[in-house]
Amino acid sequence: MDLNQLEAFSAVMTIGSVTGAGKSLGRSQPAVSKAIQELEGELGYALFDRNGPRVTPTDKAFLLYEEVERSLVGLRTIRERAAEIGRDILQPIHLVATPALASTIAPAALKLVEAKGHLPEHIHLRSASAEQVAHSVLHRTVSLGLISLPVAHRGLDLHWIGEAPCxxxxxxxxxxxxxxxxxxxxxxxxxxxxxxxxxxxxxxxxxxxxxxxxxxxxxxxxxxxxxxxxxxxxxxxxxxxxxxxxxxxxxxxxxxxxxxxIPFYFGVVTPFGKPLTATTQALIEAIEIAARDILHGFVKREASEHDDLL
Structure with missing residues (x-):
C-alpha cells in the first residue's frame, strides 16, 4: 500500500463519498475509486459497501481507519518538520491530552511558554482518551502527553504526577x-x-x-x-x-x-529515552504552574510514587 491509497481511504472515510473525497484531494472520482480498489486488493477484504455514488464503511474499515490516521499524522509531521528545518525555526509542539487537560491546563501552560519566548510558530494540540494519549506518546507522534492515571506502559517517561481532589x-x-x-x-x-x-x-x-x-x-x-x-x-x-x-x-x-x-491523578509523559528540547522542558514546567493556578489543593508528586498511589 502507498500514501496515495491511504489518503484516498482516509478522505472517503471522513467525507462519506468518493466524489467528495476526490474534490477534497484535488483528484478525479475515478482516480480515488481506483486507489480504494487497489488498497482493497492488497488487503484482501472490502473496505466499503457500494450503493451508487455513496459508500458505507465496513467494520474492518473502521478498525483500519484509526491506524491509518495515526500514520498520516506522522507523515504530515515529518513533512512540516522538514520544511521548518530548512527555515531554521523552532521545532513545533505536538501535544496530546485528555479532554479535561486539553481544554484547561494545556492552553494556560502554552500561554506561559509564550510569555518566556519559547513558543514555536506552530502548535498541534489534540484531545484524546487516556488510552489514545498513551498510544500517541508510545509511537512518538507527539512531543508530550497529558494523561489521567494510572499509566504503567513501558516506553513512557512519566515526569511527575499531579493530584487534586474531586x-x-x-x-x-x-x-x-x-x-x-x-x-x-x-x-x-x-x-x-x-x-x-x-x-x-x-x-x-x-x-x-x-x-x-x-x-x-x-x-x-x-x-x-x-x-x-x-x-x-x-x-x-x-x-x-x-x-x-x-x-x-x-x-x-x-x-x-x-x-x-477522592484524588484525581494526572501525569506528564514523553517518549522514553527521547531527549527533551528546550521547548518541551519549558512546557513541562509551565504545566505545573498552570495546574497550581487552576486547581485548589494541587499537589505535585514524584513519578516514582505511581504504583503506591494507584
Whole structure:
C-alpha cells in the first residue's frame, strides 16, 4: 500500500463519498475509486459497501481507519518538520491530552511558554482518551502527553504526577447547593452523574462514596464536561475531576468540595529515552504552574510514587 491509497481511504472515510473525497484531494472520482480498489486488493477484504455514488464503511474499515490516521499524522509531521528545518525555526509542539487537560491546563501552560519566548510558530494540540494519549506518546507522534492515571506502559517517561481532589458540580438552585461540603449522606437519594470508565476515576468515586447504599448513578459519560453539562440541564449532581469544573466555570453552576478526599491523578509523559528540547522542558514546567493556578489543593508528586498511589 502507498500514501496515495491511504489518503484516498482516509478522505472517503471522513467525507462519506468518493466524489467528495476526490474534490477534497484535488483528484478525479475515478482516480480515488481506483486507489480504494487497489488498497482493497492488497488487503484482501472490502473496505466499503457500494450503493451508487455513496459508500458505507465496513467494520474492518473502521478498525483500519484509526491506524491509518495515526500514520498520516506522522507523515504530515515529518513533512512540516522538514520544511521548518530548512527555515531554521523552532521545532513545533505536538501535544496530546485528555479532554479535561486539553481544554484547561494545556492552553494556560502554552500561554506561559509564550510569555518566556519559547513558543514555536506552530502548535498541534489534540484531545484524546487516556488510552489514545498513551498510544500517541508510545509511537512518538507527539512531543508530550497529558494523561489521567494510572499509566504503567513501558516506553513512557512519566515526569511527575499531579493530584487534586474531586468535586461535586450542580445547579445553583439544586437542594445541595446551599451546603458548604457534600458528604455521603447528602448524596443518598440524589441522582449522580459521573464517569463511565471503571478502571480510572470511577473506581475511586465508587469506593469513597458507597455509604450504606450504593450511589444512584443516573447518567454515565466519557468526559467530565458532558457530566457537568448534564448537571447544568438539571439531571443531577456531577461527581467529577476538578480540572474541568474549575478550569471552565459555567454560569448557573456551583462547584462544591467533597467531604471525603477522592484524588484525581494526572501525569506528564514523553517518549522514553527521547531527549527533551528546550521547548518541551519549558512546557513541562509551565504545566505545573498552570495546574497550581487552576486547581485548589494541587499537589505535585514524584513519578516514582505511581504504583503506591494507584
Amino acid at each position: 468535586v461535586a458540580v450542580m445547579r445553583k438552585d439544586h437542594p445541595l447547593a446551599q451546603l458548604d461540603c457534600i458528604d455521603v449522606n447528602a448524596l443518598q437519594g440524589q441522582r449522580a452523574i459521573t464517569m463511565s470508565n471503571r478502571y480510572r476515576l470511577r473506581q475511586r468515586i465508587n469506593g469513597a462514596l458507597a455509604g450504606e447504599k450504593p450511589l444512584d448513578v443516573a447518567l454515565e459519560t466519557n468526559t467530565s464536561f458532558n457530566a457537568i453539562m448534564a448537571a447544568h440541564a438539571g439531571l443531577g449532581v456531577a461527581l467529577v475531576e476538578p480540572i474541568t469544573a474549575l478550569g471552565m466555570p459555567i454560569e448557573g453552576l456551583v462547584v462544591k468540595p467533597l467531604a471525603v478526599h
